Amino acid sequence: MNAPQNLKPDELLNLLRWRYATKQFDPARRITDELWRALEEALVLSPSSYGLQPWRFIVVTDPAVKERLLPVSWGQRQVVDCSHHVVFLAKQEITEADLDRYIGRVLEVRGGTRESMKMYKDFMLKDLVNGPRSRIIPEWAARQVYIALGNFMTSAAALGVDTCPMEGIDPAKYDEVLGLSGSGYATVVACPAGYRLATDKYAGLAKVRYPAEDVIRRS
């Protein structure tokens, strides 16, 4: 694959500085299908441990569903005013069948034989299905979901789309509204996306970060 066109450092930083947790979305503005397709693909392309993608993403655009999610989002209006409300789900268990499904997908995309993947599968079995991590799969998967969340916010900013990461939701109630019972997936976090309202006073505030020397150490 040829190297793509890279950004200059300032171009990247200007995008990251432009991003902020949007408090007020413009309810009249919708993300175009072209941009949204790219953001869905960015979600799909997110990195994850072993490449297992222990997640799903629900894209809520139906006003009635948004309205039902509002009271279980501490009433935060971004849920209804945004263009696309993304709910991030984590897989709650990893079984041998999940590994076989993933390996099947590897062979489908890259070719090869099940035998050639045996060591990789045994390694994952020992770690995720029978090892110590098997007891913390929901949390392990939630962390992967947060990689996707980080990638999503940065990707959206690159396209000029605003987002607001949202932990202030009731995940169990989200599961109810979205009918996730028995799906093997559970809500972890949400992230509305759309366009900031010109009057959102938070848009103009200076970004608050600790000085780099407090946060970054060298060794």
Add this chain to the structure above:
Amino acid sequence: MNAPQNLKPDELLNLLRWRYATKQFDPARRITDELWRALEEALVLSPSSYGLQPWRFIVVTDPAVKERLLPVSWGQRQVVDCSHHVVFLAKQEITEADLDRYIGRVLEVRGGTRESMKMYKDFMLKDLVNGPRSRIIPEWAARQVYIALGNFMTSAAALGVDTCPMEGIDPAKYDEVLGLSGSGYATVVACPAGYRLATDKYAGLAKVRYPAEDVIRRS
């Protein structure tokens, strides 16, 4: 703030498709100071819950320290062959003093009075210091760290820098090597950064992802 230059959808996706978990770094290639400064700033700019930044990042470039981290990284050579090895730490506790420090920083950057921040502080106190989340701060902070990890990998790809997310490390041993005892922070995950070796066979493999229709649902 003026809107920065945005990417076209294909420009973004080409960057994300170019990224992969680098198995072999070129030990002879170093990330330039200019690019590395930008990546450190990208880390600093990562979003986090309440803006609290419950993290630190240790950038390891000393060959002797890399060598000591190698055996506690399952012998993965990326740790020593990369240009900059980033260790992601999560804060292990949030106290009222931490909230006061953060609010102090807000006032320093934006102005205002402590009184004007009282509601925000009380809200965080009720959630993180005295509420149910107070019992899971290490995990809550680890999730924030994974946002930074996701942002870091995407930002690096934007600049043409390779990375490899690395959960296969012994976090407690990392803490020992890096002298973190008593710091209030603990190792969560690592991510070497640098440049792929032309002979890394993984660089040329097709990316394996489930089809979008399996991963993304609409509502």
